[in-house]
Amino acid sequence: MNEQDEALKQVLQRAAPGPTDCELKRDLWPEMRQRLDRPPVQISWGDWALAAALLLCLLLFPESIPAVLYLL
């Protein structure tokens, strides 16, 4: 870094100082545990069937696409 860059660095350090405290204040494990215990999102067979039916409709009747998009 040349002198000019060094000056910019100094200004930057004063304008956007780093956090004064980087210490973690509490244990995050309980939240992590909750996250691990959360059941994964599951898509039911009914939802898959509905999506497949919609896709089939759109393929068979492409003119309905604007109407479906409008309703969405």
Add this chain to the structure above:
Amino acid sequence: MVEAELERFTLGDIQAFETLFQEYQGEVYGWIIRIVHDSGTAEDLTIETFWRIYRARARFDPCRPFGAWARRIATNLALEHLSRRRRERPLDSSPIGAPGTGTPDPAIRADVYSKVLAAFDELPAKLRVTARLAMIEERPYAEIADALGISTNGVKSRVFRAIRRLRKSLEKRGVRP
């Protein structure tokens, strides 16, 4: 951390994961807060980092350092966060007084600092993070390179580009640091 424990973690042992979490949560949090400058966000991203670590456990090689791997995942997450939220809000947004900067009037100094901050916030997230770690936090280039998954020369190049852009942007704002 014993290699056997890391091995157990890769096999999905939750106790081994907890041990790792307890050992590295502070380090990961400390790294993230240097990038995002917000304690709440840093906590959320720390949990998200470990969640991704847990999901990717099978891909982890127990012979490699866990801390470096965690830091890389954390950096990617922090980058994603900064890219989503263009404007960064520092913990301490008021500029620190700078004795001896050659600008005696505090009002002028505050104006210059706010322009510098605005110019810095305009940088693309990748350049901003690299410049923040290298120029503000003064972390070693090798450490930054490892966390970003790029070479040391890549870091140097990003810092160079960040400085060039900053200087251009500041000149437009009438500031010549």
